[in-house]
Amino acid sequence: xxxxxxxxxxxxxxxxxxxxxxxxxxxxxxxxxxxxxxxxxxxxxxxxxxxxxxxxxxxxxxxxxxxxxxxxxxxxxxxxxxxxxxxxxxxxxxxxxxxxxxxxxxxxxxxxxxxxxxxxxxxxxxxxxxxxxxxxxxxxxxxxxxxxxxxxxxxxxxxxxxxxxxxxxxxxxxxxxxxxxxxxxxxxxxxxxxxxxxxxxxxxxxxxxxxxxxxxxxxxxxxxxxxxxxxxxxxxxxxxxxxxxxxxxxxxxxxxxxxxxxxxxxxxxxxxxxxxxxxxxxxxxxxxxxxxxxxxxxxxx
Numbered sequence: 001x002x003x004x005x006x007x008x009x010x011x012x013x014x015x016x017x018x019x020x021x022x023x024x025x026x027x028x029x030x031x032x033x034x035x036x037x038x039x040x041x042x043x044x045x046x047x048x049x050x051x052x053x054x055x056x057x058x059x060x061x062x063x064x065x066x067x068x069x070x071x072x073x074x075x076x077x078x079x080x081x082x083x084x085x086x087x088x089x090x091x092x093x094x095x096x097x098x099x100x101x102x103x104x105x106x107x108x109x110x111x112x113x114x115x116x117x118x119x120x121x122x123x124x125x126x127x128x129x130x131x132x133x134x135x136x137x138x139x140x141x142x143x144x145x146x147x148x149x150x151x152x153x154x155x156x157x158x159x160x161x162x163x164x165x166x167x168x169x170x171x172x173x174x175x176x177x178x179x180x181x182x183x184x185x186x187x188x189x190x191x192x193x194x195x196x197x198x199x200x201x202x203x204x205x206x207x208x209x210x211x212x213x214x215x216x217x218x219x220x221x222x223x224x225x226x227x228x229x230x231x232x233x234x235x236x237x238x239x240x241x242x243x244x245x246x247x248x249x250x251x252x253x254x255x256x257x258x259x260x261x262x263x264x265x266x267x268x269x270x271x272x273x274x275x276x277x278x279x280x281x282x283x284x285x286x287x288x289x290x291x292x293x294x295x296x297x298x299x300x301x
Contacts, residue, residue: 003156006125008132009043011158011269013189017182018173020142023194024163025053026239027229028139030246030255031161031192034262036094040134043089043096047121048141049110052101058092059242060099061106086298093247098128118150125155145178152184159189159269161226161249166196166210175219189268190224192261199232199253206230206253224268227261230254272284 006012015028025048032044046054055061100120104110121138130136140148151157160181164174174191181188197206209231229255238248246255246270 004154005156006130006136009130009136012125012136012138012155013150013159013161013265014047014140014157014178014186015161015163016140017142017163017170018144018150018175018177019164019170022142022163022165022170022174023229025057025139026138026225026235027161027163027192027194027258029054029239029244029260031056031262031265032095032135032137033093033246034255034258035135035266036193037259038262038266040266041096041132042094043098043130043133043136045121045124045127045128045136045138046097046099046101046195047119047138047147047269049100049117052104054097054139055099055101056088056106057239057242057244058095058097060090060092060097060102061242073167081127083129083131084142086128087124089128089130092246096130096133100124112227114146115150118146121147122150122154134300144177145225146283148177148180148272152181152186158272159187159265161189161192161265162220162223163192163194164220165194171220178219178223187272188223189265190226191220192227192229193225194229195231196228197230199230201233204253221292226264227257229257229261 015024015031017024025046028044032042036042044054046052087098089098090102091097100110125136125138138151140151162174162177162181164170178188195210196208198209199206232252232254234244234248234249234252235245235254238245245252246258249255
């Protein structure tokens with residue numbers, strides 16, 4: 001089956017994990033804003049219809065019950081739509097945003113069947129007037145079911161970004177997501193390790209809170225590390241108040257880590273466009289980039 005492209009989108013990326021609770025939506029929001037801060041045109045689609053949290057993280061509150069996700073599906077059967085007829089995304093912190101959460105209340109439960117969820121997220125890609133974008137990120141629900149299966153089967157995905165935490169139990173589940181994307185032929189750009197250490201709010205010192213595996217145990221160990229994100233209370237409070245940490249504390253260690261991750265993602269995609277390679281080639285190129293950074297750090301010291 002011929003895979004589909006989203007018109008006027010330079011790179012369609014998915015952000016996934018094998019397990020919930022690793023901060024994937026937090027990573028998606030801050031990474032999208034970090035890319036926008038670099039001057040890129042960025043869109044963010046909240047693909048988690050069961051628990052859409054991106055609206056609240058961006059300061060969009062809807063306390064009353066809405067029409068629900070069912071209002072979206074009939075739009076996809078209306079044939080060709082002009083840009084004026086399409087759904088208009090909200091703009092927050094320079095990012096175009098769409099979420100199922102815009103159609104439901106914060107405490108309103110939704111439970112679309114898995115196959116319907118895949119169709120729902122796929123349709124939102126086309127029913128939204130994104131405009132020209134350099135990057136369109138899809139924040140996926142945890143696991144390897146839907147809408148992952150539909151997107152991998154129907155869409156030309158330019159890359160996947162995996163999010164985990166340092167514990168083995170999270171890394172092992174995220175390795176399952178890696179195997180799924182690789183099996184579907186989706187380039188996996190690398191890994192963001194979230195909650196990697198704790199930043200003291202008083203002294204700013206970073207300390208480890210989760211034990212790190214002393215040896216390589218999963219497929220994740222071969223992936224490029226896009227970002228090592230420490231845990232900072234400001235990340236939590238900022239997300240609850242609709243002010244992501246990269247906006248509220250742009251000079252913090254967390255924000256700098258997200259900016260570094262955005263730079264890695266942009267560089268890998270640029271290299272991928274210049275010379276389409278296998279995933280192994282991309283990992284080798286990332287390893288060379290990391291060696292170059294280490295040499296620069298040694299010279300600065």
